[in-house]
Amino acid sequence: MSRTVLTREQVLQAADDLVRQHGPDALTMRGLAARLGTAVTSIYWHVGNRESLLDALVERAVEEIGAIQPAGRTPATRIVSVARRLRGELRARPHLIAMVHERGLTERVFLPAQRALVREAHTAGLRGARAAEAVRAVQFQVVGFVLVECARELAPAEPRERPRKTASARKDPALARALARPADPERLFTASMRALVKSLLAQGNA
Amino acid sequence: MSRTVLTREQVLQAADDLVRQHGPDALTMRGLAARLGTAVTSIYWHVGNRESLLDALVERAVEEIGAIQPAGRTPATRIVSVARRLRGELRARPHLIAMVHERGLTERVFLPAQRALVREAHTAGLRGARAAEAVRAVQFQVVGFVLVECARELAPAEPRERPRKTASARKDPALARALARPADPERLFTASMRALVKSLLAQGNA
DNA sequence: GTCAGCAGTGTAACTGCGTTACAGGAGATG
DNA sequence: CATCTCCTGTAACGCAGTTACACTGCTGAC
Known part of the structure; x- marks a missing residue:
């Protein structure tokens, strides 16, 4: 039957x-x-x-992510928005990300966002190899960041290192406190992405 | 016996x-x-x-890496040098890196370089939470980058995507060519690290 | 009608893995 | 000699991926 x-x-x-x-x-x-x-x-x-x-399964997930539309007025904000959305899509599938990583298909995951990034880099004035480098830098940054992020989430049993009182700690207690706290990934991601994109695009106008 | x-x-x-x-x-x-x-x-x-x-094994490797001395004159170049050296140490042990990643000990790997980074961020004028953010951004960038890099090396059987002739490709053939070529990780790393550090430190003077 | 052939399923096995119960051997100590 | 601790070897358990092989049900050819 x-x-x-x-x-x-x-x-x-x-x-x-x-x-x-x-x-x-x-x-x-x-x-x-x-x-x-x-x-x-x-x-x-x-x-x-x-x-x-x-x-x-990986193929399926990559197709699910699909194309990513940028949002914002300046190329910089649009690129950051693509990065953030891509991160969001990846974060929604932490296990799949690990699988993608293990089978070396990271390039594959990049593709949905690549065209959008290329377009933005181009309108920002970047051309040729320099534009390619900018696009790749953003892609590596997104995937690398998500990988690190997922790793610390999937294995959160990290034994808290006791903060030693170093010389720099005494000079800047606020810094020491900030480093002792667990990082806020969302904030950190946006901040470093903004920083990266800002410098990358600045090269286009120079 | x-x-x-x-x-x-x-x-x-x-x-x-x-x-x-x-x-x-x-x-x-x-x-x-x-x-x-x-x-x-x-x-x-x-x-x-x-x-x-x-x-x-992981513990052993982390101890092997040990402290990392910065080199260069400005804080920016010194930070970049720490990042590059850390990357070098990690790249010399790709399998161990994968293991560290799987067991969520990425923080552990950071530590050797953290003090040096803190010092440089401080002399660059960054203070408190902002300095911590900069240090963390650099750390995430290094480890994330190395993770992506190792993944593509350990599984190099990536089937080459045929480059479709998109509108942007026709507009900028040099870019299309650059994206079709496999990335040069060393170059890409240094470039994006410089870009990131530049922006991060610029906040200290603003 | 029947019979070959294909698509799909089930049983039972093979190998290799991490792990462990258990029986010792070697050497110190009484 | 007896005993105790440290360390090693034999043989197994359970679970993993995989597969050889027999089987069922269906479709189409004759």
Whole structure:
């Protein structure tokens, strides 16, 4: 009888759910089969093997992110807005980001935002290799930042280092206090992105 | 008889070698035991379990990196030099970096450079929370960048996307060409780090 | 009608992993 | 000699990915 035949799409959806809820490690072939009320071999028939399955999930996620529209008046604010939105999209899928990272598909994730960034860099007066460099700098910054951010969230058991009273700490207690506090990623991201973009675009007018 | 008793240090060294040569996944307890000509249980007796073993390796690497001395005349160049040297140290241990990332110990890696960065930010006129933000921005940038960089190296099988002829490509063929070429990470890192630092320090004088 | 062939499923196994229960051996101490 | 601690080896458990192989149900050809 085979109650309502199993489809590749169903397998992918179930795998996606599993990964989203419990992380990539929780995605076992047996577990997935059990969840779908079928046998392991069916999974293999539909998706090949675990590796291909994860690849498919990544592909799916990248497509989901899709194009990103800039917002704002000046090129700088528009670029920052693209960066922030891209970060938001990535942050919404922390486990998938880790997977993308492990399989070296980071370039792939960049693409949705690349065209928008290129356009903005161009209207800001950047040309050729210099424009390319600016675009790449922004992309690296976004993905790198999100990676660091996700890592500290997924493993938050960091043992708090006791702040040693160094010379600089005594000279600037406010700084020491600020460094002892956990960073506010949202703020930090926006601030450093603004700083980066500002300098990058300044080169266009020089 | 037990030929020259096994020591914890020997286990760590062998594990380190294995990870450096073939990556963290190649570090299996059985393989390690075989390499040391002993039995798995001895490994467990000396290091507890695989998790603790990896933790110990990370700790070792962080200590190896040690303090980082700035070089250059202006605070900006000195900060950039710290960033570059930190990147160099991290790049020399790509597998360890991945491990650090997975166990959320990124903060730990930051520490060697943090004091130097704080000092430079301070002499550049940054104070309190703003100085802390600058230091953190640089740290995030370095580690994020290295993470992205290592990911693309460890998995270089990225299928080359055929460059579509978009409107912007036709307008600026040099840019299109530059984006089609693989990025030069060294150059890109230095450039974006300079850009970031420049803006961050500019806030101190404003 | 029947029979080959294909799509899809299920059973049961293989290998390799981390881990551990348990039985010792070597050397110090009484 | 007995005993105790430190350390090592044997053999297993459970779980992972993967697969060989037999099977079912359906479709189309004859």
